[in-house]
Amino acid sequence: MNNTETKKKFNMGEFYSKLGPLAALLILVIFVSIMNSSFLNVNNLMNLFQQVSVNALIAFGMQFVILTAGIDLSVGSILALSGAFAAQMILMGMPPLLAFLIGVVMGAIFGAFNGALIAYGKAAPFIVTLATMSVFRGATYVLTNGNPITGPKMNNSLSFQFLGQGYLFGIPFQVYIMIIFYVIAYLLLHKTTFGRKTYALGGNEKAAFVAGVNTKKLIILIYTIAGFLSAVGGMILTSQLASAQPDAGTGYEMDAIAAVVLGGTSLAGGKGKMFGTLVGALIIGVLNNGMNLLGISSFYQQIVKGIVILTAVLLDRKQSQN
Amino acid sequence: MNNTETKKKFNMGEFYSKLGPLAALLILVIFVSIMNSSFLNVNNLMNLFQQVSVNALIAFGMQFVILTAGIDLSVGSILALSGAFAAQMILMGMPPLLAFLIGVVMGAIFGAFNGALIAYGKAAPFIVTLATMSVFRGATYVLTNGNPITGPKMNNSLSFQFLGQGYLFGIPFQVYIMIIFYVIAYLLLHKTTFGRKTYALGGNEKAAFVAGVNTKKLIILIYTIAGFLSAVGGMILTSQLASAQPDAGTGYEMDAIAAVVLGGTSLAGGKGKMFGTLVGALIIGVLNNGMNLLGISSFYQQIVKGIVILTAVLLDRKQSQN
Amino acid sequence: GAASVGNNKSSSKVTKKAAKNVKIGVSLSTLSNPFFVNVKKGIDNEAKANGSKVETFDAQNDSSKQNNQISDLITKKVDVIIVNPVDSDAIVPSVKKANQAGIPVIACDRGSNGGKVVTTVASDNVKAGKMAAQFLADQVGSNAKVAELEGTPGADAAVQRGKGFDAAIKGNLDLVTKQSANFDRAKGLSTMQNILQAHSDIKGVFAQNDEMALGAAKAIKNQDIKIVSIDGTPDGLAAVKSGQIDGIVAQQPKTEGKLAVKAAYKYYQGKKVSKTTASPIHLVKSSDAK
Amino acid sequence: MQIELKNISKAFGPNKVLRGVDFSIQSGEVHALMGENGAGKSTLMNILTGLLDFDGGNILVDGKETRFNNALDAEQHGVAFIHQEMNNFAEMSVVENMFLNREIKKSFGMLDMAEMRKQAKAALDRLGADIPVGVPVGSLSVGRQQMIEIAKSLMNKTQVLIMDEPTAALTENEIAKLFDIIRTLKKQGVAIIYISHRMEEIFQISDRVTVMRDGVSVNTYKTEDTDVKQIVHDMVGRDMGDFYPDRNPKFGESYLKVENLTSDGVFKDVNFEVRSGEVLAFSGLMGAGRTEIMRAIFGIDKFNSGKIFIKGKEVHISSPEHAIQHNIGFLTEDRKDEGLILDASLADNIDLPSIDGFAKHGFIDKKADKDFVDMLMKRLGVKAQSAKDAAASLSGGNQQKVVLAKWVGSGSQVLILDEPTRGVDVGAKREIYDLMNELTDRGTAIIMVSSDLDEVLGFSDNIAVVYEGKIQGEIATKDATQDKVMTLATGGKLDE
């Protein structure tokens, strides 16, 4: 009848949501490295982090959105549209850094547009972002005329290429970017009032309103962050491929959502940690990289990926249990 | 001071959710038929209904799922997998009708699998069906080895072709199937205790449970229906194309969800009508058909589709307002 | 310095290897298209016949995914990478990365616009589009109205084939509408149905791949409208035989795959491989089949 | 600080809820606001604190026309509001809840966790509430959640404190503590608006009473100048006899019997029996485990060992569905969470447990269903425009009646009612007791879990007292006194 008694019942779900994502990652890493020794090569690990970074960035933004019990399906399209914008501007002679800056601001604006529709239009995030996903993608096609945007201005510019292809002390530059935004997202979510309000909004919107939280402003801000981070991903991808693809980022929303959920965040909102999302993104990265290393046929890769996601979330079921 | 006062404030949202989906459909129909007179051809209307039927069937199932505040992303994969199964069996010499029957039963089983994972695994429907979408799709590729399944047994069998290519009194046979399942779904949702329990589950799962609703059984049953109807769509598509495509149904989940939401059903669960979903499916059908007729470039088609969905749901915002 | 964008240290000397010791890594743009499934078959068959190991990845039409796969192939130290790029520009950084690691790259069906490749095995999509235009014009006569079914917006094959076709029909045929059917058979059917409503007087259709043509054929039924497409999948060729499709500019995916593997062997025999390896394309007509 | 509400009016759609209400409050006074369910008390307070717009009238703060923009604005002007329906974040910790949107920050906008924890502890200590500040609020009992709400409102420099049914989930001990605090605050010059349906509290704590009826303020009295009868008359518009109707029970056979029911760490060796025609009350302190016992019997929670018998036959109940099949009904204590589908209509709420009874081959008989709902709404006096209204649009007390209607209608032979009259006005309470009488006359067995000792003593046949998960003792109501029950409830023994 006292408070220590709760600890008696060992709860697998609780265990997973505390330590689980990390444990799942470790198990996966151990398994893959036993099966293929080259997995733990420094080179491969660098590849891995590099491969993870864009999804991780999008997932950081998605985490805020999901914590409010929302969802953003348009991140992949925002990535493509902002990337195409930046590439277009570089071709028109703008210095790459400035173009990147404008590109991410564009991404933030697209995100804010989503947020405004959700906050003021009072429509479900799923359907709003499903619609804007289509709109932004169409706009990307119109802008690029369906062709990849590329040119010597991009191929020959060092400052352009550094973002997605550069190395600093032997580590891909984009990995630093991922880490920097992780730290910012972590602080924002766990150490500021903004983060508290995000949890509150997702936990009980009405109560948040009663507590005087400006829920509309908060929603807009959160989708702005999601758009911004997708656009950062878009810049990295554009630089990495030395071209802006009109269909870049297709399906990325699903990987980002999977990363967030694998990290123990509840789709019902109000529960989850930023660290979990980083781990979730790594799980997906290790899975993709590992399956390639193990030479699993691409048909079976889809099956394996689905089963791993399923297993992880079932262990994490505690979430919806109360 | 009396009841007539409500009528003073005209509530656009309320208007839409009552009459709106139908009004939106009418506006769209009028617009398209003014722009292109061949739209109202009997022939074209038959085409339209035919084109709508598969999405409508999936949407009927999706409606039940969404009413429970769930979602089923795996419908497209179930469609492909059950279609491939049936085609494989026909090639192996099974009579088409029997193969179709087994195909839809398979679909129902896949759906039940989703439902069981959600009900007993207590994981979020979004992530469960995201994972099974990947698993079922992978299984389809493995089964078909990535190639369409086809053969003379399919091309030459009348009973095989009738389902998706046949006409009865000048109306495509699959339209009858759509209507029959609409009536069944309508009765099930609005006239039976099953339907009432579906609404209750979506409105407040705990309260429904305490009121004696067997929520687990209900969830499994509902996802079974969704899987079943997707498989019916899969049989139609297989018959229509005289082949089972490994990537059939990709993205169909989004069209089905859009149909349900356009029809005024709330993604939060507990609210919505089957008639709305039929209208929603027709809106999407008219949109696709109309844009083809008007010769809108495929780039702009995506933008237009997004904007139409957006407009419709914003008018319907009343739903989430209280 | 600490910061770099990578520099080339590619070796020019080739250590010879027997065919059975050549480990082949493959990244295909997609495996949900029968054409590429057949490229894969061609690769597999040829490798099997010579006893070499193959590992194939599906990039699912995502350039970035393809990049990751090539990184992973480099990690696995395969002896040669056969890549069927999702996009000829976006593949360049990956090709350069392989160059740095000293792994030869063979481009298949699409080239790479940068980096060094041993050879590009390709059937020319622009040329295929032109051939299709030529054939259609022969069938329907000058200035007849025709429609075009486009592939997935932005996809390389869609862009190239469309480019060839559109250029060749200028002043020759009257293209009344272009609609995308996403390279998909079901979509080909419904889109064709809709086009027929808006333009009942068309005489011919160009579908950018066989799948859409097969769908279109279902919509057209026995109306006198000529259909031509590009690819040459088994389903497509069967349809030409039965007269549902009038002509296909057939590429030979299996041959393409085979040629790519052959080029790899040649490279490891220390022989010179020419910059391009043409995979033949040819027109298959239903009138010939009958 | 002095606040005056003048001629306030407010309508929700066609429903004129407030039609010119006057109300005032001064420093150092406890002003009770009374009124039937749906009279508009909560609405008036929501308007005062800026949560709702209003249609007409004035709010004067210290004589100056004022309108607060939102709750935060009101709070910054010294007006705090403890809501009737709890507005908390179940997943967030106690301290996070207490400081939500009022966080203490260090430099760079970073949160000062240590300071917030310290202040939260201090506020809870003041109430004598031993609640760990790090646990999620949702894991605490309703009573403790209510204590947190109260503690939260005490953290600020409050000048006007609004308490909307603060004691609905509290038991005697906590209420006593709360009243101590109210008296201290009063001395410090804080003005308190106190809303409650518990008549005895009003006379214990208030200085003035205002009674509302049908959206107008009927009368304001000095508490010492009035009596229960007068207030009840103003509230319901007529005289009412006794609060509690007489019980003339005719006990039948044993209906539900529980033997050695145990759920590790929650309750242990619970034995009791309820006969048809009996009202068995369950009393105990907050968190004693009464709710948990009932949930286990009804198949919502699992238990470790023990047996349940119905009419002498052992039954195995693994879900509410089973329980209902065994003719057991259960009114849960948390009506918002488990009792109601807020967005659904009253009709859909009321017939839910009985819906299978109105169906042939699964198809619902609409007419029979409608008659059933209409009958129940009338019988329980649910105040609503129509059965099609959403449950969410009703006042708290009326929502309670809807949940009750649902279970009364289910035709249960055993009705477990967990806090059946929580938040219900005197008039409606009387109706509920009458209804319970009628049910027991027809042979229904009723288990009434209640934190209202008055009610337990006033309307039951036997009383089981739970202490720390055990039944400490059972006494016949006619022999029971407040002292005896409290002795048992605090772990003591009655010497025979």
Ligand SMILES: Nc1ncnc2c1ncn2[C@@H]1O[C@H](COP(=O)(O)OP(=O)(O)OP(=O)(O)O)[C@@H](O)[C@H]1O
């Ligand atoms: N959001 C709302 N929409 C529509 N009607 C409402 C709303 N909130 C309250 N009402 C109506 O206003 C009336 C007054 O409700 P209120 O909650 O103020 O009553 P109350 O006096 O606090 O009752 P109780 O003692 O039951 O808490 C009721 O008839 C209720 O149905």
Ligand SMILES: Nc1ncnc2c1ncn2[C@@H]1O[C@H](COP(=O)(O)OP(=O)(O)OP(=O)(O)O)[C@@H](O)[C@H]1O
């Ligand atoms: N959702 C919950 N999660 C964890 N513990 C809980 C939960 N609800 C209640 N408890 C704990 O279980 C014990 C019994 O609480 P319960 O609600 O059954 O008491 P009760 O006697 O019904 O009292 P009351 O309802 O008046 O609070 C208490 O220690 C309480 O803190």
Ligand SMILES: [Mg+2]
């Ligand atoms: Mg109230």
Ligand SMILES: [Mg+2]
């Ligand atoms: Mg209780």
